Amino acid sequence: MHKLRGLLYLTFRELWAKKIIIGLFVVSTVVWVVLMLFMNVEEVEGGISALRLFGGEVATAQGGSATTPADTAAFADSVAADSVDRDTATVDPEMAQRDVPGNEGGGQGGDQGGGLSSMTSFMQFTLLAQTVVSQAAYWIVILLGLFSAAPLFARLLETGHIDLLLSKPMSRVRLFSGHVLGVLLMVTVLAAYLFGAVWLVLSLKIGVWNAKFLLSILILVGMFAILYGIIALVTVWTESTALALIVTYGAAIFVSPFLAARESIRRALNDTGDLAFDALYYLVPNFAEVGYVAGKLLHGSPVTRWEAVISTAVVGVLLYLGAGWRFVRRDF
Numbered sequence: 001m002h003k004l005r006g007l008l009y010l011t012f013r014e015l016w017a018k019k020i021i022i023g024l025f026v027v028s029t030v031v032w033v034v035l036m037l038f039m040n041v042e043e044v045e046g047g048i049s050a051l052r053l054f055g056g057e058v059a060t061a062q063g064g065s066a067t068t069p070a071d072t073a074a075f076a077d078s079v080a081a082d083s084v085d086r087d088t089a090t091v092d093p094e095m096a097q098r099d100v101p102g103n104e105g106g107g108q109g110g111d112q113g114g115g116l117s118s119m120t121s122f123m124q125f126t127l128l129a130q131t132v133v134s135q136a137a138y139w140i141v142i143l144l145g146l147f148s149a150a151p152l153f154a155r156l157l158e159t160g161h162i163d164l165l166l167s168k169p170m171s172r173v174r175l176f177s178g179h180v181l182g183v184l185l186m187v188t189v190l191a192a193y194l195f196g197a198v199w200l201v202l203s204l205k206i207g208v209w210n211a212k213f214l215l216s217i218l219i220l221v222g223m224f225a226i227l228y229g230i231i232a233l234v235t236v237w238t239e240s241t242a243l244a245l246i247v248t249y250g251a252a253i254f255v256s257p258f259l260a261a262r263e264s265i266r267r268a269l270n271d272t273g274d275l276a277f278d279a280l281y282y283l284v285p286n287f288a289e290v291g292y293v294a295g296k297l298l299h300g301s302p303v304t305r306w307e308a309v310i311s312t313a314v315v316g317v318l319l320y321l322g323a324g325w326r327f328v329r330r331d332f
Contacts, residue, residue: 011182014155020148021186027144028194031133036201127210131295133198134216138291141191142224146248149183150231154241162332172328180225180232180320187224191217212298219294226285226312227252229319236326255280256287259308282311 015021156162156179165175195217203209227248234244258265259281266274286308296303 008178008182008185011152011179012186014152015149015183015186018148018151021190024141024145024148024190025193028141028190028197031137031194032197032201036205127299129202130199130210130213131298134195134213134220134298135291135295137191137194137216138220138223138294141187141194141220142227142287143249143252145187145190145224146227146231147245149186149228150235150241150245150248152183153179153232153235153244154239157236157239157332159332166332173324176324176327180228183228184221184225188217188221191220195220210298212300215297216294219290219297223285223287223290223312226316226319227287229316229323230285232323233319233326236323236330251284252287255284256289259284259286260289260292282307283315285312285315287312 012021156165166172195214199210199213202213230248230251231241231244234247235241238244262277262281266277269277289308290312293303293306293309
């Protein structure tokens with residue numbers, strides 16, 4: 001355990017020396033600070049009357065009825081549990097008449113309908129804002145993180161540096177795993193900081209506490225780990241950081257969007273092409289489709305296809321097994 005802590009500290013020190021942690025920390029801070037400054041909630045007599053983002057109105061309390069954050073949160077819970085579909089939150093009319101405060105008798109007054117519309121709008125806005133942030137962070141943070149962390153693995157393999165580490169009484173497996181865990185720990189801390197801050201700002205301003213948003217942290221870190229496995233595998237075989245980034249970005253940016261459109265593309269292929277496309281689908285990390293699944297989970301929508309997530313996880317395990325095997329067997 002003491003040796004593992006030493007490896008984690010060594011990785012963290014290299015990240016700090018190259019200003020990688022500082023750069024990613026600044027980017028994360030800018031995201032949630034901008035959101036905090038440019039999202040305004042207008043209140044009337046203690047209730048929410050309008051919600052504005054960058055000066056544009058995104059939700060209002062119609063019919064002159066203002067809703068309190070507490071009422072919004074209570075209604076949001078019922079919407080999230082019973083009425084969230086793939087793209088928007090919808091409300092069953094019978095539930096609306098039964099559950100909205102002040103509407104127990106099934107009345108259909110303009111004020112009550114306006115309050116319901118407002119609460120639905122706030123829930124929709126919260127889901128929309130959190131989805132936009134999570135999807136943007138999924139792409140930007142992962143790709144920037146890979147670009148920043150990729151040189152570290154090449155540095156690990158440099159003559160002199162690796163010789164010094166291997167002279168210590170530790171196995172190569174522990175050295176390899178300690179480096180990877182150090183990088184993943186850094187990404188986890190930064191992701192928790194970014195998503196935690198955004199979730200707190202949105203929840204305090206709107207009054208809707210959607211804890212599912214925090215699942216984005218696990219998805220982001222997991223996908224980063226799998227793509228970092230590509231970098232480790234290519235680098236340990238070629239010692240080329242540039243080639244490792246080209247292969248990783250090629251799989252993530254250029255190939256995975258086509259894999260996400262699997263059903264549409266397969267209709268235009270013959271049997272041979274269909275078989276080749278399926279092989280590519282299961283052998284390449286499905287970066288884009290896993291992000292789409294993450295968005296559905298955030299909305300609370302049912303996920304009917306888990307093939308992309310499962311195949312990507314299996315590929316990730318194989319990537320690290322291949323990289324670790326080469327690292328252990330290589331003659332430094």
